[in-house]
Amino acid sequence: MDIKKQDIKEVIKINKIWEFLFYFIGLISTFIGLALLCVLFIDLFLDGYPRLTYKFFTSFPSRFPKEAGILSAWVGSILVMIVTAISAIPVGVLAGIYLEEYAKKNWFTNFIEINISNLAGVPSIIYGLLALGLFVQTLKFGESILTGGLTLGLLILPMIIMATRESIRAIPDSIREASYALGATKWQTVKHHILPYSSGGILTGIIIGLSRAIGETAPIITVGALTFIAFLPTSPFTDTFPFISFKWLFDPFTVMPIQMFNWVSRPQKEFHINAASAGIVLLIMTLAMNALAIYIRYKFRKRIKW
Numbered sequence: 001m002d003i004k005k006q007d008i009k010e011v012i013k014i015n016k017i018w019e020f021l022f023y024f025i026g027l028i029s030t031f032i033g034l035a036l037l038c039v040l041f042i043d044l045f046l047d048g049y050p051r052l053t054y055k056f057f058t059s060f061p062s063r064f065p066k067e068a069g070i071l072s073a074w075v076g077s078i079l080v081m082i083v084t085a086i087s088a089i090p091v092g093v094l095a096g097i098y099l100e101e102y103a104k105k106n107w108f109t110n111f112i113e114i115n116i117s118n119l120a121g122v123p124s125i126i127y128g129l130l131a132l133g134l135f136v137q138t139l140k141f142g143e144s145i146l147t148g149g150l151t152l153g154l155l156i157l158p159m160i161i162m163a164t165r166e167s168i169r170a171i172p173d174s175i176r177e178a179s180y181a182l183g184a185t186k187w188q189t190v191k192h193h194i195l196p197y198s199s200g201g202i203l204t205g206i207i208i209g210l211s212r213a214i215g216e217t218a219p220i221i222t223v224g225a226l227t228f229i230a231f232l233p234t235s236p237f238t239d240t241f242p243f244i245s246f247k248w249l250f251d252p253f254t255v256m257p258i259q260m261f262n263w264v265s266r267p268q269k270e271f272h273i274n275a276a277s278a279g280i281v282l283l284i285m286t287l288a289m290n291a292l293a294i295y296i297r298y299k300f301r302k303r304i305k306w
Contacts, residue, residue, distance in 0.1 A: 041283075048276030056277060060230040061259065065270030070278050072229045073259035076145070077214060077285065079233060079248065080255055083149020084213050088157050089206055095157075096164025096202075101190055120158035127155045128222025136223055143224025145233060146249040151219050156209030163205020167198035199300040207293040211286050217257040227262045229254045256282045 059069025103109045131151035135141045141150075171194055179189040195202075233251035237243060256278055263275035 044276050044279050044283075047273055048278070048280045051273055051277040052280065056274075057281075061228055061262070065268055065274055068263075068271075068274055070256065070259055070281060072232060073254050073256045073278065074281060074285070075232055076225075076229075076253040077255045077282075079145050080148045080152065080220075080253065081210065081214055081289075083146060083249070084152040084156070085210065087150055087153035088160060088209065091153075092157050092160025092206075092209075093164050093202060096161045096168065097190060097195075099161070100165045100168045101186070101194065116158050116161050120162060123218075124155055124216055125218040125222060127151055128219030130154070131219065131223050142250060143226075143252060144250040145253045147223045148220050148225060148253060148255070151223050152213040152216060155216065155219060156213050159209040159212070160202075160205050163208070164198075164202050167201025167205070168194055170201065171197050196300065200297050203293050203297040203300070207290050210289055210293075214255075214286055214289070215257055215282065217261060220255055220258060224252075225258050226252055226254045227258055256285070 056069045057074070058071055059067060060071050061073075062068040099109065099113065103112075128151060131147060131154065135147040135150055136143065141147045175193050175197065176189055179193050184192070229252060233248040233253060234245060236245055236248050238245045260275045260278045260282070263271040263278070266272075
């Protein structure tokens with residue numbers, strides 16, 4: 001008996017040593033990754049900060065580095081992301097709800113689930129080629145903001161569907177059963193219980209998807225985004241009734257990553273500084289978008305009554 005106790009103590013001691021080593025290696029790896037990111041961000045900030053002036057935000061691109069700006073690029077990025085969010089978020093969330101709560105489990109739904117998982121890993125250039133054939137050539141949307149937004153919407157749609165399904169799947173069945181026991185319908189259960197409790201995970205998936213979309217270049221170039229543009233899209237507001245215009249959806253456009261690529265590909269060092277400044281702006285736009293989503297998620301969680 002004493003020998004067995006001694007063996008057990010030795011095993012516990014060895015396991016504790018391995019646990020400490022794993023914790024230490026994981027901690028060091030995390031700090032190394034964070035340190036490298038901080039170095040890259042600091043280097044980017046030091047290079048691009050001098051060009052972050054009011055003129056840089058309000059000027060169009062130019063062949064003169066000191067006169068070049070990102071007006072058309074940041075406006076185009078915002079408009080494309082608006083189309084992307086409107087086209088992808090409702091469809092993705094509703095598809096995830098249907099597949100998880102309403103669809104019957106059979107070979108057809110299994111086939112859909114497998115394809116959604118595979119589409120999440122497809123290279124972005126494939127979506128660009130698909131959009132070129134569908135939106136540009138077949139539907140005749142042209143090389144427009146609508147085409148760019150729909151392309152990026154297709155790109156992040158599988159991610160939103162998967163995030164929605166995983167968030168809904170994490171809700172305990174006891175919540176559903178309690179709702180049904182009180183006489184609630186399927187939709188009432190989903191609306192008042194499933195969606196509020198899963199909103200945090202769903203918004204996290206949306207954040208990740210939109211963060212990926214705003215930095216994509218390959219599919220946008222494929223559908224015809226311009227590398228140099230010196231005008232803005234048509235204003236969405238008009239002076240006549242109904243005071244809203246959708247002509248801007250069919251206007252040419254460029255986005256921040258393409259503008260950065262254009263500057264980086266040039267030999268002059270001044271253009272590289274402009275690219276660093278645009279990178280800072282793109283990073284701030286991404287963080288602001290994430291902060292807004294986190295704030296909305298926080299508001300949703302405060303409304304949940306435990």
